[in-house]
Amino acid sequence: MNRDSLLHDLQALLPAGSVVSDDAELLVYESDGFTIAHARPAAVVFPTTTAQASDVVKLLAKHDAQIVPRGSGTGLAGGCVGFENGVVVSTSRMNRIIEIDIPNRAAHVQAGVRNTQLSNAVAAQPGGAPLHFAPDPSSQSASTIGGNAATNAGGIHTLKDFVSSNHVFGIEIVLPDGSIATVGGQNACCEAGPFDLPGLFCGSEGTLGLITALWVRLAPKPVAYRTIVGIFDNSTDASSTVAEIIAAGLLPAAMEMLDGRMVRVVEEAFGFGFPSNAAALILTEIDGTDELLDAQMQMVADIHRRHHAISLETSSDAATRAKLWKARKATFGAIGRISHSYCTQDACVPRSTLPAVLQRIDEIGREFGLQINNVFHAGDGNIHPIFLYDDRDEWQVQNTLLAAEKVLKFCVDIGGTITGEHGVGVEKLHLMPYLFDPATMALFERVKKAIDPQERINAGKLIPSEKLHVNLLKPGRHVPQ
Ligand SMILES: Cc1cc2nc3c(=O)[nH]c(=O)nc-3n(C[C@H](O)[C@H](O)[C@H](O)COP(=O)(O)OP(=O)(O)OC[C@H]3O[C@@H](n4cnc5c(N)ncnc54)[C@H](O)[C@@H]3O)c2cc1C
Numbered sequence: 001m002n003r004d005s006l007l008h009d010l011q012a013l014l015p016a017g018s019v020v021s022d023d024a025e026l027l028v029y030e031s032d033g034f035t036i037a038h039a040r041p042a043a044v045v046f047p048t049t050t051a052q053a054s055d056v057v058k059l060l061a062k063h064d065a066q067i068v069p070r071g072s073g074t075g076l077a078g079g080c081v082g083f084e085n086g087v088v089v090s091t092s093r094m095n096r097i098i099e100i101d102i103p104n105r106a107a108h109v110q111a112g113v114r115n116t117q118l119s120n121a122v123a124a125q126p127g128g129a130p131l132h133f134a135p136d137p138s139s140q141s142a143s144t145i146g147g148n149a150a151t152n153a154g155g156i157h158t159l160k161d162f163v164s165s166n167h168v169f170g171i172e173i174v175l176p177d178g179s180i181a182t183v184g185g186q187n188a189c190c191e192a193g194p195f196d197l198p199g200l201f202c203g204s205e206g207t208l209g210l211i212t213a214l215w216v217r218l219a220p221k222p223v224a225y226r227t228i229v230g231i232f233d234n235s236t237d238a239s240s241t242v243a244e245i246i247a248a249g250l251l252p253a254a255m256e257m258l259d260g261r262m263v264r265v266v267e268e269a270f271g272f273g274f275p276s277n278a279a280a281l282i283l284t285e286i287d288g289t290d291e292l293l294d295a296q297m298q299m300v301a302d303i304h305r306r307h308h309a310i311s312l313e314t315s316s317d318a319a320t321r322a323k324l325w326k327a328r329k330a331t332f333g334a335i336g337r338i339s340h341s342y343c344t345q346d347a348c349v350p351r352s353t354l355p356a357v358l359q360r361i362d363e364i365g366r367e368f369g370l371q372i373n374n375v376f377h378a379g380d381g382n383i384h385p386i387f388l389y390d391d392r393d394e395w396q397v398q399n400t401l402l403a404a405e406k407v408l409k410f411c412v413d414i415g416g417t418i419t420g421e422h423g424v425g426v427e428k429l430h431l432m433p434y435l436f437d438p439a440t441m442a443l444f445e446r447v448k449k450a451i452d453p454q455e456r457i458n459a460g461k462l463i464p465s466e467k468l469h470v471n472l473l474k475p476g477r478h479v480p481q
Contacts, residue, residue, distance in 0.1 A: 001085060003042050006063045010045055010087075013055055018093075020044040029088050032075040033139075036343060036397055037426050037472055041068065041082025046093045050172060050180060050212040053089065057210060058178030060087055060456070066468065067176065067457040069206035071112060071147030074139040076344055077425025079151070079205045079461050083470050089210055091146050098213065102127045105218040106169075106188040111146025111211045118145060122218055134161040134219040137421070138329075146211040152203035154421035156328075159379040160253045160287075161219065163421065165202035170215030173201055173208075176456040186215055200447070205423050206458040208451045222253065222287030226297040227321045230309040231278045235259060238280035239354035241307040242378045245284065245300055246351060252300070254285040255379030256328050259358060262373040262386075263327075269334035272327050275311060282378065283328050285321075331375045339371075339388035345404050349416030351381045360410050361385050368403040370396070382420030383411070394474075401473055409434060424462045426470050432463070 010019045020026060021043045031038035042065065047053040060067045066086035073080055082088045091112035098108040100122055109118060119132040135148055136155035143153065148164045149171065155161075170184035183197035201208060232238040242255060258266065260279035267274045274281065282304075286296050297314055304312050315321050335342050349357050358374060361383075365372035376384040385407055389396040408418045408431055418424065418431050433441055441464075448455075448463045460468035 001042070001063050001065045003085065006060075006065055006087070007043060009059055009063070010043060010056070013059055014045060014047065014052060018046045018048075020046075029070070029073070029082070029090075032073045032078060032080050034076050034078045034343065034425065034427050035341070035391065036401065037078030037081050037470065039081050039083045039086075041088045042085040044070075044088040044090055046090050048093045050174065053094070053210055053212050054174045054178045054180050056089055057174050057176065060089075061176070061178065061454075066459060067210065069146075069150065069210045069458060071144030071150070072114070072139075072142045074143045075147065075151060075425065076346065076422040077205075077419075077427040079423055079425035079458070081426060083426075083460060084468060091144060091210075091212070094146075094212060095144075097121050100125050100128065100218075102131065102218075104188055105131060106215060107133070107218055108186070108213065108215050109145055110213050111149075112144050115140035115143055115145060115148060118216075130220055130223075131218040132221050133167065133216060135164040135167055136161075145214055145216065149202045149211060149214055150204065150206050151423040152421070154377070154380070154382065156254045156256065156377065158377060158382070158421070159255060160251055165199055167217045167219070168198050168202055168214055169217060171198045171201050171211055172213040174210040174212055176209060176452040176454070180212070181209075184215065188215070188217055203423070205425060205462045207448060207462050209457065224290045224293055225253075225285055225287045225316070225321055226293045227315045227324045228284045228286075228297060228300050228304070229313045229324045229327070230282045230284075230304040231263070231275060231311040232280045232282070232308065233275075233277045233310050235280045235358050236355045237307040237309070238282055239351070239358070239378070241282060241304055241309070242354065243351050244303050244307070246379065248299065248303065250286070250296060250299060252284045252379055253287045254283070255377070256283045257281065257374070257376055257378035258328070258331065259374040261371070262331055262375050265334045265338060265373060266327055266330050269337055270326070270330050274327075277310070281327065283324060284379075328375070335373065335386060335388070339390075341389050341391040343387045343389065343400055343404065344422075345383075345385045345387065345407060346419050346422035347383050347408055347411040347416055348420035349381045349383060349411050349414055351378070353414045353416070354378065354381065354383075357383060357411065357414065357416075361407055364403050364406050364410075368399040370399060370403055372403070377420070380420060381416070398474060405431065426461050426472070429460070429462065429464060430471075
C-alpha cells in the first residue's frame with residue numbers, strides 16, 4: 001500500500017473534511033477502550049452515506065489497505081484498532097434516524113446513530129413515550145447501534161431483555177468487495193430470506209463487512225420498578241442468593257454484584273455508609289406492574305434474608321431507586337481515583353460457579369501482584385474483573401495480560417466462555433482455540449473466507465488470520481513479579 005497515493009485518492013473521492021491523516025489527529029484513533037492494544041492507522045475516513053461507504057471500501061480494496069470499521073470506539077477488545085496501516089472507516093457521521101415507526105414498534109437507522117440518541121428520539125415522537133431501544137450497554141450514551149450490533153452488546157438489563165441481536169431484524173451491509181447487501185426483514189413482523197443472516201452479522205465484530213444501516217425493534221419500557229440492595233459479609237452467601245432468585249423462577253430486569261474490594265472503593269469515594277465488613281453487594285431490580293411487584297420484592301428480600309444478608313434496603317420510589325443505583329454506576333469513576341490505568345475483562349460462567357470463580361480471580365491477582373476488583377452482571381454469570389495497573393510500567397501491562405489470560409482459561413475450564421458481551425477483538429483471539437475445537441475453528445474460518453476471501457476487512461480480529469497477527473504478549477517480558 002502506498003499511503004500518499006491512497007490519501008490522494010480518498011481525498012478526491014470524499015467531500016472536504018472527510019479524511020483525517022494528520023498524526024496528531026490520528027492519535028485519538030489509535031485504540032478503543034482496551035488501551036493496551038494500539039496502533040496508528042494510515043487514515044480515518046468519515047462517510048455519511050451508504051454509497052460513500054461502498055466507494056471507500058472499493059477504493060481501499062484497490063489499494064490493498066485493511067478496512068477497519070469503527071463506531072464510537074468504546075469497544076473493550078481492540079476490535080477497531082487499525083494495525084499495520086489499516087484505514088479506519090468511522091460511521092460516526094452516519095448518524096441519521098431514517099424512520100421511527102411507532103405503530104409497528106420499529107426504527108430504521110444509520111449505523112452511527114448512538115444508542116440513547118434513538119431512545120430519546122423515540123420518546124419525543126407522538127405516542128413514543130412508552131417505547132425505547134432496549135439494549136443498554138453502560139456506554140449507551142456514546143456507543144453506536146452499528147457497534148452494538150457488531151459486538152452483540154449486552155448491558156445491565158440483558159438478563160431480561162437479552163443482547164442486541166434480539167433487537168435487530170434487518171441489516172444493510174457493505175461487503176468487503178464494496179457491494180451492498182440487505183439481509184433480514186424491513187418489517188418487524190415478517191421473516192425474510194433463508195438463514196438468519198442478521199444473526200450472523202451481529203457479533204461478527206466488523207470482520208464480515210461494514211454495517212451501514214439497521215432495522216431495530218422498539219420495546220415497551222417498564223412502567224414500575226422495585227429495587228433491592230443486599231449486602232453480605234461473604235461472597236458465597238451473595239452468589240447463592242443470585243442462584244436461588246433465578247432458580248425460584250423470578251426474572252429480575254437486572255442483578256448486579258460488587259465484590260468487597262469494589263464496595264470499599266466506592267464507599268471511600270462517595271461515602272454511601274456501607275458496613276466495613278461488606279464482602280459483596282447485590283443490586284436487584286424487578287419491573288412490571290405495581291400489582292405484582294410488591295409480592296415479588298418480598299420474595300427477593302426473603303431469599304436475601306435466608307442467605308444471611310447483613311443489610312437490606314428496598315425501594316419502590318424513583319428517588320430511592322436512583323440513590324441505590326448510584327453505587328453501581330459510580331464504580332468506574334471510583335476506580336479512576338485509585339489507579340492510573342485499568343482493564344475491564346469480560347467472561348461468562350455458570351451462575352453456580354461464581355464463588356469458585358471469584359476466589360480464583362483473587363488468587364490470580366495475588367500471584368501476579370495485581371489488584372483485581374469485580375463488578376458484574378451476576379444474574380447472567382457475566383463477570384467483569386477489573387485489573388488495576390499502571391500502563392507506564394511494561395511489567396504491569398504484561399502481568400495484566402497474563403493474569404487476564406489465566407482468569408479466562410479458568411472460566412473456560414469451569415464450563416464458561418471468554419466473553420459475555422465485549423467480544424473477542426484482538427484481545428482474546430489467542431484464546432479462541434482454547435474454547436473451540438479445531439473443527440469449529442475451521443468452520444469460523446470458512447464463514448469468514450466465504451464472505452471475505454482476501455481478508456480485506458478487520459483481519460486478525462475475532463478469527464485467526466493468515467494475513468495479520470498481533471501478539472500483545474511480548475516474549476521474555478512476562479515473568480510474574
Ligand atoms: C464505560 C464503558 C462501558 C461499557 N459497557 C458495556 C456494556 O454494559 N455492555 C457491553 O456489551 N459493552 C459495553 N462496553 C463496550 C462497548 O461500549 C460495546 O462493545 C459497544 O457495542 C461498542 O460500540 P461502538 O460504537 O463504540 O463500537 P466500536 O468500539 O467502534 O467497535 C467495536 C467493534 O465493532 C466493530 N464495528 C463498529 N461499528 C461497526 C459497523 N458499523 N459495522 C461493522 N463493524 C462495526 C468494530 O470493528 C469493532 O470490532 C462498554 C464500554 C465502555 C467504555
